[in-house]
Amino acid sequence: MLSDFVSFQNMNNLSFKKALVLLAVFFLAVALRAQEDDSEKNPYQRFQDIEAVNEQLNFFFNSPDLYRENSTYDWLDLINIYLNAAIKEDNVKEIEYYKLMQARIYYDLGDYDKSLAISKELYVDKEDLDNNMKSKLLDIMDDNYGQLTMYTEQIEIRKEQRELGINENVAFYDIYANLGMYRKAMEHYIDNVKKTIEENDFYAQAEYYNNLGNYLRLDESAPTALSHYKKAKGYIDVFLNLITRKKSDKEIESANLLKGIIEGNIGKCHVELEQYKDAIPHLESAINTLKKYKSKELSSEITENSLAISECYLQLANYEKATDYLSDNLETRTTTNLLRKNRLLAMYYEKTEDYKNAALYFKKNIRVRDSILNNESELRKQQLAAVMGQDLAVSQTMLAEQKRALEKSRNDMMAKDRSINLVLISLLFTLLGFAGLVYAYLKSIKNQRLIAEQKYIIENSLVEKDSLLKEIHHRVKNNLQMVSSLLSLQTKNTRSKAAIEALEEGKSRVKAMALIHQKLYQNEDLSVIEMQSYIESLINSVQSVYKKGGHNINITVDAEGVELDIDRAIPFGLMLNELVSNSFKYAFPDNDENGKIYIHIRKIGEKEGYFEYSDNGIGLPDDTDERANSSMGIRLMNRLANQLQTTLNIDKTAEDGVRYWFNFC
Structure with missing residues (x-):
């Protein structure tokens, strides 16, 4: 009986264990199914499944593909629903969280004023925000001020980030670049970024050399920029072809986009170097790559490449291809792209002899430039002053730190010297003088x-x-x-x-x-201009204006080694322009192949000099004195001579030709 009971009990225990195992398997299957279902959801759906608002915030700012399947406007509508619910419940914390997300979405939409307005509302009560919220808020404000070219405010935000310990390595190279100080930007970029890049990080190396190329190209150093872009292309090719490193789809897409950007930059360098045939393949490859991945952030890059390839075809006289890329639906969001598009359209109409439309686009560019000068001149001065002030403040801080270090080192050395002197005095008085010499030397x-x-x-x-x-x-x-x-x-x-x-x-x-x-x-x-090369260049310029004459005339320039400052060089240049122009127009009416012009400048002393101009043309007319009062050219030359504090002398006794001379200080 007892054995039967024990046997029955063992069977019950076995059944119970089996039931537990089956139950565990069931719950595990349910959990795996739920996880699988969750992984199939897009970010928009997964965001709605999160209950805690702080977790929603982290998910929102840390998800790289928010707008992949749902548009920015979908997200804005969703956040507005959550925000309105929080306002009804008067939940201050949730209101702050959802407003921060709302500010980010407006920034992504390109409505920087709206985004900044919401950010400023939150900034008023920034003391109530935790460090995570404060960091994200300051980042959004930094981005908005950058897009709105409010660099003075952007500098203040970055200073605050450093003071709060949010970002210790605050850099200003992007602000320098936006203000057109490309060399300064490149120096700061190298100081801040180069030390952070590992040697085997080929993607970061490609980004680094591409950015260096950008600064050099914008600073009109296209040959040097081209060598940096080629390095960048080499690194990104190595990254894409490296089979030992596993890469995600997102990394491969980012690398291909960067390669497209680099190809476009190489093409733009060839355009600046007037190597138009070499530029076209690079620009076409860049445009195709950027369009393939449909990156909204790179639409301006596509525009720049399209304008560059249009310029290539214009220069190569392929007007049909040029107009294909230079279409009216080409986005020109930046002033630079708008000016360039107008310039290319003006070039197109000028080459096709439609001078009316060419003049129209030239005038458009002039109005845009005038608007920029009027609206941005004073603001740009203030921004430059703010950046320079910040730069000076950083320099002063560094100097102060160096001074304190030197002072501390000096005090330590003095203390050490005193202790050594005491020991030396106690040992031997004769070494005291030697110790003093060592101190003076240090x-x-x-x-x-x-x-x-x-x-x-x-x-x-x-x-x-x-x-x-x-x-x-x-x-x-x-x-x-x-x-x-x-x-x-x-x-x-x-x-x-x-x-x-x-x-x-x-x-x-x-x-x-x-x-x-x-x-x-x-x-x-x-401070000075070398007059020999200047006069030769001036004569070439005048010959290009008066094409009918001047090319058969033998012109001798004797000004080797003479240098003048700008205050004297400008009157000299204008006076020579008048004299050479008069010779080309009047001195040789029969296009005499024996025509000669002689220009001579020499320094008599450290400050004094002598100038002489002569030609062997038909000479001055008999009524030269009467014409002097009515001729604009002669009056202009006399006034220019007054600026040089001298008098223009004319030799009227010469049998043929004309001769002018004067002494100058």
Whole structure:
């Protein structure tokens, strides 16, 4: 009986264990099924399954593919539903969380003003936010200020990030780049980024060299930029072809997009170097790659590449292909792309001899440029001042830290010297003088180090000053060339012979001044201009204006070794422009092949000099004195001579030709 009971009990225990195993298997299957179902859901659905608002926030900001299946507007509607519910319940914490997500969505939509307005509302009560919220809020404000070109406010946000310990390595190279200070941006980028890249991280290496190429290309150093872009392409090819490293689909897509960007940059470099046939394959490959992955963030990149390839086909006279890429539906969100599109359209109409439309697009560009100058000039000055102030503050902080370190080192050395002196005094009085010499020597070394550091800072400041001066002369030259182009355009639309001659004379004078600024920014020494090469360039410029004459004339320029500052070079250039132009127009009416022009400048002393101009043409007319009062050219030359504090002398006794001379200080 007892054995039967035991047997029955054992059977019950066995059945119970089987039931437990089956139950466990059932729950495991349910859990796996639930996990599988969850993995099949897209981010939009998974977000709605999360109950805690702080977990929703982390999911929202950490998910890379939020807008892959559901649009930005879908997400905005969803967040608004959650936000309205939180407002009804008066749940302050949830309101803050959902407003932060709302600000991010507006930024992604490109409505930066709306995004910034919401961020500023949260920023008022930033003390109530935890560090995670505060970090994300400051990041959004930083991004918005950058897009709205509010660099002064962007600098303040980054300073606050550093003060709060959110971001210790605050960098400003992107702000420098946005302000057009590309060399400065590149230096800061190298200092901040190069040390963070591992040697075998080929994707990061490709990004690094691509960004270096961007700074150099924007700084008009296309050959050097091209070598960096080729390095970047090499690294991204290695990354894509590396079979020993497993890559996700997202990484492969990002790498292909980066390769497309690099290909486009290589093409743009070839365009700047006027290698149009070499540029086209790179630009086409870039456009196809970027369109394949349909990246909204890179739409401006597609636009830039399309404008570049359109310029290639225009230069190669393939107007049908050029207009295919230069279409009206091409997005030009940035001012730079808009100006370039207008310039290319003007070039197209000019090449197809539709001068009316060409003038229309030239005028559009002038209006846009004027608008930029009027609206951004003062703001850009303030932003530059803020950046320079920040740079100065960082430099002062570094100098203060160095000074404290030097002071501490000096105090330590002095304490050590005192202890050594006490020991030496106790041992031997005769070594006291030697100890004093050692102390003086150490102090001298410290002073030399301080002097070397100050010299380094001063030399860097001088280099920056030279760079800014070169940039100013370059921009003045470009503006004068624009004036010259407008005068050329006006000449084509003018039928009056007198007006055309006046416009051509004005154009020649503008070119003479532009040439001065071109020579200045090309020189290593920005204070003087080498007159021999300037006069030769000026003569070439005048010959291009007066095509009917001047090419058979033997012109001798004797100004080797003479250098003049800009205050004297500009009057000299304008006066020479008038004299050479008069010789080409009047001195040789029969296009005499024996015609000669002689230009001579020499320095008599350290400050004094002598100038002489002569030709062997038909000479001056008999009524020269009467014409002097009515001729604009002669009056202009007399005024230019007054600027040089001298008097223009005319030799009227010469049998043939004409001779002008004067002494100058």
